[in-house]
Amino acid sequence: MSRSPNDLSVLSLFTGAGGLDLGLEAAGFEPVLCVEVDSESHETLKRNRPGWRLSDPGDIHQLEPTQLLRQAGLKRRPGRLGRSRGRKVLGPDP
Numbered sequence: 001m002s003r004s005p006n007d008l009s010v011l012s013l014f015t016g017a018g019g020l021d022l023g024l025e026a027a028g029f030e031p032v033l034c035v036e037v038d039s040e041s042h043e044t045l046k047r048n049r050p051g052w053r054l055s056d057p058g059d060i061h062q063l064e065p066t067q068l069l070r071q072a073g074l075k076r077r078p079g080r081l082g083r084s085r086g087r088k089v090l091g092p093d094p
């Protein structure tokens with residue numbers, strides 16, 4: 001699948017069997033990389049969604065941010081990765 005610069009891309013972490021990603025895909029997003037450590041979920045994704053890229057390795061703890069971007073086919077934007085400028089948490093207050 002070819003992408004234009006305006007496409008909505010998703011880097012899927014903790015993908016599982018891909019249910020959330022299927023919904024995002026139906027809404028117009030494109031999963032560019034799925035990160036999943038569970039071997040059964042990994043096999044399910046390979047079988048059911050052969051066009052989706054799966055990270056190697058599947059363990060998020062073994063991947064550097066630059067590896068994720070490279071495997072996803074995305075480019076690093078200077079000043080956006082590797083530096084902490086504070087965190088924003090979305091959702092209700094605890």
